[in-house]
Amino acid sequence: MSTRLYPIYQKGGPQLRVFLPNFWLKLVRPPHEQPPNVVVFSCSMEMTTFDIRNYLEKIYNIKTVDIRTRIHMTKTRKDPGKGYVVKDDDIKYAYVTLPKGESFEFPDLFPKKDDKEEGDDQKALKAAKQGYQEFLDKNKDRPNMPGWFTV
Amino acid sequence: MANLRVMCKLLKNLNISNVKAHSIPSDRRYKNWGAQEVKSGRSWKKEELRLKSNSDLHKYVLLKERNMLLTMEEEAKAQIQLFPSPERIDKVEDSMENLESVIRERNVAYHKLETGRTGERPYKMSKNAFGLRYRHEMSEYTMPKHMNKDWYEEFRSYKHDRYTEQFLLKYREKSYVSKRRQQIRDFNHVIHLLNRFPDMDMQALKEQYPNVDIEKAKASRKYGGHFAPK
Numbered sequence: 001m002s003t004r005l006y007p008i009y010q011k012g013g014p015q016l017r018v019f020l021p022n023f024w025l026k027l028v029r030p031p032h033e034q035p036p037n038v039v040v041f042s043c044s045m046e047m048t049t050f051d052i053r054n055y056l057e058k059i060y061n062i063k064t065v066d067i068r069t070r071i072h073m074t075k076t077r078k079d080p081g082k083g084y085v086v087k088d089d090d091i092k093y094a095y096v097t098l099p100k101g102e103s104f105e106f107p108d109l110f111p112k113k114d115d116k117e118e119g120d121d122q123k124a125l126k127a128a129k130q131g132y133q134e135f136l137d138k139n140k141d142r143p144n145m146p147g148w149f150t151v
Numbered sequence: 152m153a154n155l156r157v158m159c160k161l162l163k164n165l166n167i168s169n170v171k172a173h174s175i176p177s178d179r180r181y182k183n184w185g186a187q188e189v190k191s192g193r194s195w196k197k198e199e200l201r202l203k204s205n206s207d208l209h210k211y212v213l214l215k216e217r218n219m220l221l222t223m224e225e226e227a228k229a230q231i232q233l234f235p236s237p238e239r240i241d242k243v244e245d246s247m248e249n250l251e252s253v254i255r256e257r258n259v260a261y262h263k264l265e266t267g268r269t270g271e272r273p274y275k276m277s278k279n280a281f282g283l284r285y286r287h288e289m290s291e292y293t294m295p296k297h298m299n300k301d302w303y304e305e306f307r308s309y310k311h312d313r314y315t316e317q318f319l320l321k322y323r324e325k326s327y328v329s330k331r332r333q334q335i336r337d338f339n340h341v342i343h344l345l346n347r348f349p350d351m352d353m354q355a356l357k358e359q360y361p362n363v364d365i366e367k368a369k370a371s372r373k374y375g376g377h378f379a380p381k
Contacts, residue, residue, distance in 0.1 A: 005272040008291045019209060020251060027222045029229060042225070059211050109223060110232045111185040120187055 023047050023055060025094075029106050034095070036103035041094045043069070052094050066097040189236040194245040200253045208250055217243045277306075282315040283322075337363050342373045 006016055023044050030040040043052060049067040056062040074088040098104065139145060183189050200208065220240045227234035262270030277287045292299055309315075341363045344351065357365060368374060 005290065008293060010293070020211075020214075020254065024214075024221055025218050026225050027218075028225055059214065107184070109184050109226045110230050113185065 018054075021051075021055070023051060025052070025055065027106070028093075031093075036105070037098040037100070039096045039098065039104050041096060042091050043094050045071075045090070045092050047092065047094070049094070052096070056096065062096075063099055064096050065099050068095045069093065070095075183235070186235050187233075189239065191236060191239050191242060194242040195249055197249045197253055200250050201256075203253075205254075205257065208254055213243055213247045213250065217247070278309045280309055281322075282309060282311065282319050334362060338368060339373070341365065341368050342371055345369065345374060346376055 006018075007013065009016060023046070025044075026042045028040050028042050030038070034040065041052070047055070047069075049069055052067050052069070053064055056064055070093050072091045072093055074090055076085050076087045078084070079086050139149075142149075217240065220243060224234045224237070224240070226232075259269045259271065262268055273289045274286050275289060276284050279285050292302065294302075296302065337360050341356065341360055344356065345365075345368065353365065
């Protein structure tokens with residue numbers, strides 16, 4: 001954000017208005033089962049519950065009833081080679097309760113493809129197979145010659 | 152169920168029917184869900200953003216797009232799927248950076264017109280604990296300086312004594328030596344260039360190596376190659 005330095009709040013000062021915040025929100029599948037009107041976000045670590053409320057209301061026009069946050073401490077592990085301790089970044093989760101009657105279900109973002117459509121990996125595999133077949137065919141009319149002997 | 156639509160907007164900046172997610176008919180499902188590749192254009196340039204009005208720049212389109220992409224990326228990781236076209240995140244970040252710099256330009260212009268100052272965060276050069284100069288970004292305090300004990304503890308760190316003097320002496324020597332070596336390297340390089348390409352563009356050479364005296368380089372014994380004078 002913040003090309004500007006925001007003035008500190010003093011009594012009687014104008015309300016602080018934030019433009020173009022650096023904040024991000026990720027909608028995530030809840031790690032544990034939640035009521036249908038609870039949505040889970042992972043948010044940037046600097047965000048407070050007030051920030052999340054304003055962010056959702058002003059930018060996404062989503063009304064909220066209650067917001068709770070927790071910081072999930074990620075695991076530490078040892079580097080396989082050198083043995084020093086590595087830790088992933090901690091994650092802040094926000095549990096946002098929607099008003100009564102609202103519900104949200106996490107949609108299937110990666111629906112299963114039909115067999116007719118083939119992905120890039122399938123295409124590459126096919127091309128490789130065809131290339132190898134062409135390579136084999138080249139040596140077909142050269143008897144008593146090793147397979148690697150080719151131009 | 153108006154909220155579902157908005158939530159889906161978080162995932163994709165597109166309107167979707169106001170029904171439950173699992174019952175969205177496949178033809179109305181967002182086309183990028185499950186796509187192998189998503190085509191996208193280049194990021195926004197500064198020149199293009201300068202033409203936009205201030206209210207257009209505060210539409211938060213890029214912010215929403217980035218949130219959507221981050222959500223997709225996270226979900227792809229969770230589902231062990233390939234996140235299609237990950238370069239989109241970089242493009243959005245690039246556009247956001249450009250947008251912010253354009254807004255900053257406008258802010259500075261506005262402040263200069265109104266107040267004669269830039270309105271940027273003020274700074275001053277001060278010295279750190281090692282006696283090295285750094286750019287100290289100033290901020291506001293509710294307490295005056297002489298009463299602010301915590302601030303005093305934090306920024307009192309530099310003391311000019313024997314040890315910092317010794318450190319600075321060696322530090323400056325190091326930087327001096329590296330500069331001097333660079334100078335010598337450039338000088339020798341110019342001589343070799345002159346030997347190899349005698350009909351070189353002297354103006355261009357002078358521009359590229361401004362700190363090398365070319366007349367002096369030509370007077371060097373390394374200049375002119377190996378041959379006996381007649």
